[in-house]
Amino acid sequence: MGRILLVCRLAVRDLRRRRVEAALLLLAIMAATTTLTLGLVLRDAAGDPYQSTREATSGPDVVAGAGRAAGLSGLEELAGAPGVAGHSRPYPVAPATLQTSGRTSDVQAVGRDAAPAPIDQPKVVQGGWVRDGGVVVEAAFADALGVRAGDQVTLDGRRFEVTGVAVTAAMPPYPGSSCVVATGCVNGVVPDGRTLPEEMLRNPGLVWLTQADVRSLAPDPGSLSYVMNLKLTDPGQAQAFADANQGGALFVQSWQGILEDATELARDSQILLLIGAWLLGLLAVASLSVLVGSRMADQTRRVGLLKAVGGTPGLVAAVLLAEYVLVALVAAAAGLAVGTLAAPSLTESSAGLVGGAGTPPMTVSTAGLVTAVALGVAVVATVVPAVRAARSSTVDALADAPRPPRRVGWLIAVSARLPVPLLLASRVAARRPRRVVLGVVSIAVTVSGIYVLLVLNAFLGSQPLTGGYDDAQVEVLRHVLLVWTVILLSLAAVNAVVITWATVLDNRHSSALARALGATPREVSAALAAAQVLPALAGAALGVFPGGFALFAAINAITGGDSDRVTLPSLWQLLAVVLATVLVVAALTSVPAHLGARRPVTETL
Known part of the structure; x- marks a missing residue:
């Protein structure tokens, strides 16, 4: 063989x-x-959905915007800059307020031609493209509002029919839309105590109208903003092009930046x-x-x-x-x-x-x-x-x-005066110090994960549109946390049972000898369970601090989050986590400990 x-x-x-x-x-x-x-x-x-959208809509490599009509000259200069292979005309953009079915939302209305554009032609996924008296709504924004083609909406008091729903690669989907209007925009939740200008748009959506309809929304033609789409000879240099031309009266965003936001x-x-x-x-x-x-x-x-x-x-x-x-x-x-x-x-x-x-x-x-x-x-x-x-x-x-037990003089002296279950538990733990360390680490890792889950769950539930997410996206993140929680707790439970059963098998001879010398099966099973509860208590304490705090700090550093916007668990919550961990470990370990203590003494010896 x-x-x-x-x-x-x-x-x-x-x-x-x-x-x-x-x-x-x-x-x-x-x-x-x-x-x-x-x-x-x-x-x-x-990256896959965005790349598909870029291909389907002839997405631009760079999107440039000017907050006022005075910035049109800057857009013209940008269109002739080295590396630019093609560009669209500057499209007018006006801020507006959209109302439908009792809901009100700020929008950025972009004026477009009825004819298809060679660069950034939004793909209509429902209905048709823009026409006079009609509005096309960005798909994620339409999904959030619950509007469909054929519905009626009002923009600044004027009635429009929703002629279609479309997607684009020139701007991230709602609620993370880029801001191209001069009034400015804010995405997410406004911090407490901070006041914003009345004209600033809050979580604006994106809609398309004909250019004539957009101009009719602006009381002063000079207040219109403009946006232009560019194609480069080397799309890979889009971010460098945007960085080099950013500033002044221009807003410049590369397709890589849009991808990251989208x-x-x-x-x-x-x-x-x-x-x-x-x-x-x-x-x-x-x-x-x-x-x-x-x-x-x-x-x-x-x-x-x-x-x-x-x-x-x-x-x-x-x-x-x-x-x-x-x-x-x-x-x-x-x-x-x-x-x-x-x-x-x-x-x-x-x-x-x-x-x-x-x-x-x-x-x-x-x-x-x-x-x-x-x-x-x-x-x-x-x-x-x-x-x-x-x-x-x-x-x-x-x-x-059988493996001879380790003799630790000070432990024998200290444990000799303890009750029988604690006496046996301390000596069982001392026989396998590396196993005790593994038990402490296992519980510490689990509690650290629970600490982070408490922080993130409170953060997602404390405010709508957290970090620019809508309710559906918050639910997706909640599902991610739920998957993480279930698998983490399940594996931690398996660990507790496995460690206890390994301890039962490893101490079968010494446990039988203790029973032969007068210990009852209940005392032996209590000792085997207590040998896991004590490391669990230490691991839970370490998991709260520094484990949980350090893990959250690492996540915050990786994601670039703002730790000032989150609420850390309160003292009573942390104490409840530690107590619950100890009780759950005690319950999980009691069954294998009880089964191990029921073995006949004579057979084991």
């Missing part, structure tokens, strides 16, 4: 013998790979999911480390048998590693499939863009990165215990003698 075939058969046979543990390994790695896949798919999705929701969702993926990766490493350690202890005699019949230390280590590599590969494939299928539910195609935001094809780079992370998690958690087991003595491995 070939060496590779032998390793694979031994690994598969061991996985089949321990199906529950194999399933826990699969779930732990799959949680991290699914979340990572979601984040990477959203990263790829961020896909802000997908980008923020991606950031949240990627951070969640790394947190879940840490939890997966902790879970695998405990599972691997407990399985290595349970496989001591099997390692001795493999070496006794001629297996080299390298072969033994390869067999032990192969088990987890196979699980990691299956988990990576499952995570890629689930993450790709779930992405559309987290970021539906924006009403203001053409294309599906959540359904880009799976790329080789995404699949490779997710698989590499899964294998990395498995190898990091497995390689040290596998090598240690392979290098152990064959005679000692065949004997499979």
Whole structure:
């Protein structure tokens, strides 16, 4: 039999013998790979709808605006600047107030020709293009207002028929529209205590009219603003062109800047999911480390048998590693499939863009990165215990003698006066200090994530149009947080159960000896549960501070957010999180501890 075939058969046979543990390994790695896949798919999705819209609408490379008619000369000079391959005529823009079905909203009305334009011809997705007495509404704005082609609206008191709904690549979809009017605009929520000029537009939408209708909305022709669309010989230099010509009476924005604003929701969702993926990766490493350690202890005699019949230390280590590599590969494939299928539910195609935001094809780079992370998690958690087991003595491995407890003089002196459950719990924890550290880290990572979830949930619920989002987009971000919460808590619960069960198996001899010397099964089970509750208390405290605070600061730095606009959890909320964590860990660990304490003493000894 070939060496590779032998390793694979031994690994598969061991996985089949321990199906529950194999399933826990699969779930732990799959949680991290699914979340990572979601984040990477959203990263790829961020550019696809906008690129589709640019192609469908002959989108401009640069959009330039002048706040007053006096700025028209600046637009003419810009049209003749080096690198400009083509341009549209300057279109008039007027601020207005739109009313429909009892709702009122500020708008920027752009005057356009009825004939198609070679640069930036908005794609009509419903109805038709502009005509006298008719208005075309930007698709995301129409979706927010609930208007359709054929409806009636008023602009500054004048009645217009909605002739169509269209999308454009020359401006981000509502509510993140660029501001080209001289009166100025504000997107999002106005901070408390700050007053703004009455003429400034609040969260303006975008509509198109004929040029004659737009001019009729402006009482003074000199108050009209103008916008012009440019094509460059090298679209990749659009941002440099915009930076070089920005300032004065001109507003200049590149297509890259519009892309960033248009896909802000997908980008923020991606950031949240990627951070969640790394947190879940840490939890997966902790879970695998405990599972691997407990399985290595349970496989001591099997390692001795493999070496006794001629297996080299390298072969033994390869067999032990192969088990987890196979699980990691299956988990990576499952995570890629689930993450790709779930992405559309987290970021539906924006009403203001053409294309599906959540359904880009799976790329080789995404699949490779997710698989590499899964294998990395498995190898990091497995390689040290596998090598240690392979290098152990064959005679000692065949004997499979119980591991002698560590004797710590000061701990014995302190614990001797404690009640029996706490006495046993302190000594159980002292036997496996690295496992205690893993338990503390696992809880700290989980509570840090909960801290950030409390901050972000309060931020999303405290004010409408937070950061320029509408209600539907806020719901999408809430769904992202919900996915993160469910997976994080589920994996943390699995970790708590796995650590307790590993502790039960590792301490079966010492627990049986304690019962033989007079401890009751209830005291033994309470001790095994308490050995996990005490690290949980320490981990919860560390997860609140500095863990949660540091994690939120990192997210805020990555996203470029404004920490002054968020409300941190109150003291009673943090205390409730710590108390709830301890109670949940106690409940989760009581069941395996109770099952372990019910084993007959004579059989174990």
